[in-house]
Each structure stands twice: as C-alpha cells, then as structure tokens.
Amino acid sequence: MVDNRFYKHLGPLSLLELLDGLDVDIPEGQFCDIIIENAAPVHQAGAKDISFLDGRGAAKKALGCGAAVCFVSAKNAEHIGKTGGLPLISEYPQADFSSILDRLYQVLGYGDGVNNSFKDVDIGRGVVIGDGANIGAGTSIGPNSVIGPGVVIGKNCEIGANVVIEFSVIGNNCKVYHGAVLGGAGFGVAKSANGGIDIPHIGTVELGNDVTVGCQTTIDRAMFGCTSIGDGTKLDNGIQIAHNVKVGRNCLFAGHVGIAGSCNIGDGVIMGGRAGLPDHTNVGDGAILVAGAGPIRDVPAGEVWGGTPATPIREQLRQLSAIRRLAKSQVKSQAKPQAKPKQKS
Known part of the structure; x- marks a missing residue:
C-alpha cells in the first residue's frame, strides 16, 4: 500500500480497465472477473495485487510471488503459472507495469495551504507548504523552501533556504x-x-x-x-x-x-x-x-x-607496494647501460 498522506489510491479496478491500451497477451476468458487493488514488487505482492517479473533470477524471484496477475516475458511465463498467478505476456514487462501505476495511484496536489496551521514554527519568506503538512514546534524553515503536501517534520528541526522536501x-x-x-x-x-x-x-x-x-x-x-x-x-x-x-x-x-x-x-x-x-x-x-x-x-x-x-585496506596497500616495486625494477632495468657488441677483427 502507498502512504495516503502523499498519494490517492484510485483502486480497486478491474484488470480490463488497468490493461486498456496495453500490448499484452491475456489468456482468453480468465480476466473478466479479476479485481486489482494494488501494485507491488514481485516479492511483496499479494492475492489482490498486480506485479511484474523480469531480469536475472526470474525463477527464484517467482517463488515468492503471490500476485493475482503478473507481467512477464514469454520465456518466464511458466514460473508465474506455478505460483497460481495469471501471466500477462509482455515484451517489456517492467515498462507495462510502470504504465499502469498512474491508473492505480495519484500524487496529491499542493492545494492552497489555507488550512495549514503551525504553532511556534518560524517560516521564512517565499516558503510554500502543501496541504496536510505537519510541522513540529520549534522548527524553522528558510526562505524559498518548498514543503510538499502531507510532509511531516518533527520538533526543533532546522530547514535551510531553497530546500525541497516532498x-x-x-x-x-x-x-x-x-x-x-x-x-x-x-x-x-x-x-x-x-x-x-x-x-x-x-x-x-x-x-x-x-x-x-x-x-x-x-x-x-x-x-x-x-x-x-x-x-x-x-x-x-x-x-x-x-x-x-x-x-x-x-x-x-x-x-x-x-x-x-x-x-x-x-x-x-x-x-x-x-x-x-x-x-x-x-x-x-x-x-x-x-x-x-x-x-x-x-x-x-x-x-x-x-x-x-x-x-580490505591492508590488501590494497600490499597491492600498491607490489606495483611500486615492479615499477622501480622496470626503471632500473631500462637505465642500466647495455653492453656493446664486440667488433670482429
């Protein structure tokens, strides 16, 4: 789950709504009644989540996947099938997964800040504070800093100028x-x-x-x-x-x-x-x-x-010492005068 101080959850949504416009292969007749509540990484996904499987070690990653639905390449689809999830065959699993995140979650806007009320907080000129921010007593915020919606800042903090906290x-x-x-x-x-x-x-x-x-x-x-x-x-x-x-x-x-x-x-x-x-x-x-x-x-x-x-530093120093000794020996060998060949009489 996302933190609702910063994000609005737009779910649950049907799988059909989530996948609208995406180029993925879906097994026929298996998706109409699937409802998705959240998106999650493959190792954290639960029975009402959508996830993706990609990259190295796909078989091992799939073992911990409890997702209802998972974007996956054709070569890795069998791993998801073994966990009971529905594989969505995609050429670009992570990209397709990324494209559905803004259908499930929305970043909260800054609002006008009129409802913000802080006690014993020193706020500098030009500071912008988003709706729902919570700032503790004794905290100071320097000029032109930006505090995003929902941000929590504790007591007796010092926030400098031109700082952005979201x-x-x-x-x-x-x-x-x-x-x-x-x-x-x-x-x-x-x-x-x-x-x-x-x-x-x-x-x-x-x-x-x-x-x-x-x-x-x-x-x-x-x-x-x-x-x-x-x-x-x-x-x-x-x-x-x-x-x-x-x-x-x-x-x-x-x-x-x-x-x-x-x-x-x-x-x-x-x-x-x-x-x-x-x-x-x-x-x-x-x-x-x-x-x-x-x-x-x-x-x-x-x-x-x-x-x-x-x-480890001792090993590093030994390596440097060996390189120096090798360099010195090379210099000495090059500086040593070469014996002239004897001329034939």
Missing part, C-alpha cells in the same frame, strides 16, 4: 541545509518499444531523529516502500542517496558520496569523500570505506576498505 517524514532535531532535496523521484528507467521510460516512484523518504543533511544533498524517494536514514546519521554536502536505500544509525558520510539504489548500510558506517556503492550492495555495521573507495561486492562488518575496485 513525500517525506522527518524526525525531531534534524538539520536539512540549503539546497537539499528530499523525496525526489529516483533514477528508474524501464526499456520499452519507444526507448527508456521513467518508472513512477510511489514510495517515501524517512529520516530518524538527530539527522543532518548537508547542502545540495539529495535523497530519492523509494519506488515502493521507503528510503530511510537512521537516527544520528550525518550527511555532508553534495551526497546522492538513491531510491530504496537503507542507512543505519550514527553513520558519517563525507562529501560527494554516491549510493546507488537498494543498498543496505548498517549502523556506524563511515564513508570518505567520493566513496560510492553500486546497487544492492550491503555494508555491515562499523565498516569504513576510505575516500574514493568503490566496492563491487558486499563489505563485511567492521572492515576498512579502500581503492577501486575496493578491497
């Missing part, structure tokens, strides 16, 4: 500095017959208590569910956190850290400047990624990694 729930004592954007759509693109199409994001962002978000840092809302930042975590300027990322408590991220979608980061993790994670990477509690580190696999708890591709 689809978000923020705890107490948080700081969001100038130019930061919370709740923007993540980078999700589905392949279709007409090229890439943007995938609607119908999730949220959640910040715990005592979180700091630096200037021009962006935290994307989830495609489904939430992108979350744990209590006490501190984010420097210019950081990118993508959709569906989970960051634990008391983490410290330096400037220009980049975290791709669906990463899971434990408590107390430190990431140096320009360190980055590819999507679906797990980082254990207390791990440290030094500046510029770029892991391409999971990082165990408590370890210090560096380099690109990143490895």
Whole structure:
C-alpha cells in the first residue's frame, strides 16, 4: 500500500480497465472477473495485487510471488503459472507495469495551504507548504523552501533556504541545509518499444531523529516502500542517496558520496569523500570505506576498505607496494647501460 498522506489510491479496478491500451497477451476468458487493488514488487505482492517479473533470477524471484496477475516475458511465463498467478505476456514487462501505476495511484496536489496551521514554527519568506503538512514546534524553515503536501517534520528541526522536501517524514532535531532535496523521484528507467521510460516512484523518504543533511544533498524517494536514514546519521554536502536505500544509525558520510539504489548500510558506517556503492550492495555495521573507495561486492562488518575496485585496506596497500616495486625494477632495468657488441677483427 502507498502512504495516503502523499498519494490517492484510485483502486480497486478491474484488470480490463488497468490493461486498456496495453500490448499484452491475456489468456482468453480468465480476466473478466479479476479485481486489482494494488501494485507491488514481485516479492511483496499479494492475492489482490498486480506485479511484474523480469531480469536475472526470474525463477527464484517467482517463488515468492503471490500476485493475482503478473507481467512477464514469454520465456518466464511458466514460473508465474506455478505460483497460481495469471501471466500477462509482455515484451517489456517492467515498462507495462510502470504504465499502469498512474491508473492505480495519484500524487496529491499542493492545494492552497489555507488550512495549514503551525504553532511556534518560524517560516521564512517565499516558503510554500502543501496541504496536510505537519510541522513540529520549534522548527524553522528558510526562505524559498518548498514543503510538499502531507510532509511531516518533527520538533526543533532546522530547514535551510531553497530546500525541497516532498513525500517525506522527518524526525525531531534534524538539520536539512540549503539546497537539499528530499523525496525526489529516483533514477528508474524501464526499456520499452519507444526507448527508456521513467518508472513512477510511489514510495517515501524517512529520516530518524538527530539527522543532518548537508547542502545540495539529495535523497530519492523509494519506488515502493521507503528510503530511510537512521537516527544520528550525518550527511555532508553534495551526497546522492538513491531510491530504496537503507542507512543505519550514527553513520558519517563525507562529501560527494554516491549510493546507488537498494543498498543496505548498517549502523556506524563511515564513508570518505567520493566513496560510492553500486546497487544492492550491503555494508555491515562499523565498516569504513576510505575516500574514493568503490566496492563491487558486499563489505563485511567492521572492515576498512579502500581503492577501486575496493578491497580490505591492508590488501590494497600490499597491492600498491607490489606495483611500486615492479615499477622501480622496470626503471632500473631500462637505465642500466647495455653492453656493446664486440667488433670482429
């Protein structure tokens, strides 16, 4: 289910209404009485949901699918049939799934804000606040910031100038500095017959208590569910956190850290400047990624990694030392004078 503070649910709808205009193959006589209430990822879909199955590991993904209906390619259709769901044969399953989301859900508008009433909140010039927003006492909002409809901001927070916060729930004592954007759509693109199409994001962002978000840092809302930042975590300027990322408590991220979608980061993790994670990477509690580190696999708890591709720091230093020794030996061999061949008498 989507969060009704930010989205209006337009269902339930008949499958026939949902699929109107889509190029999918439906088994005859099996769809007229199917009612769809929600859309969901394949591993979370229930008996009244519609989903999609695509990409690597389709057979394994299908095992946890309880969806009533699922967009699927012809080669993967048998996997959905085994779970009891109705397969909708599509050349582009994710694109077709994405195209029906706005038929089930609608983003709530900003409204005129006339019903908003906040006690002990300092609101700067040019601030726009959407209908249904809830802002705690002692919070200040800088000039020209935008607070979307339904947004929740806790007590004693500091929101800077030119900040945009949408689809978000923020705890107490948080700081969001100038130019930061919370709740923007993540980078999700589905392949279709007409090229890439943007995938609607119908999730949220959640910040715990005592979180700091630096200037021009962006935290994307989830495609489904939430992108979350744990209590006490501190984010420097210019950081990118993508959709569906989970960051634990008391983490410290330096400037220009980049975290791709669906990463899971434990408590107390430190990431140096320009360190980055590819999507679906797990980082254990207390791990440290030094500046510029770029892991391409999971990082165990408590370890210090560096380099690109990143490895445990001692291994990284041994590799660098070996490269230096090799370089020195090459230089010496090239500098050594060559013996002149003896001339024949």
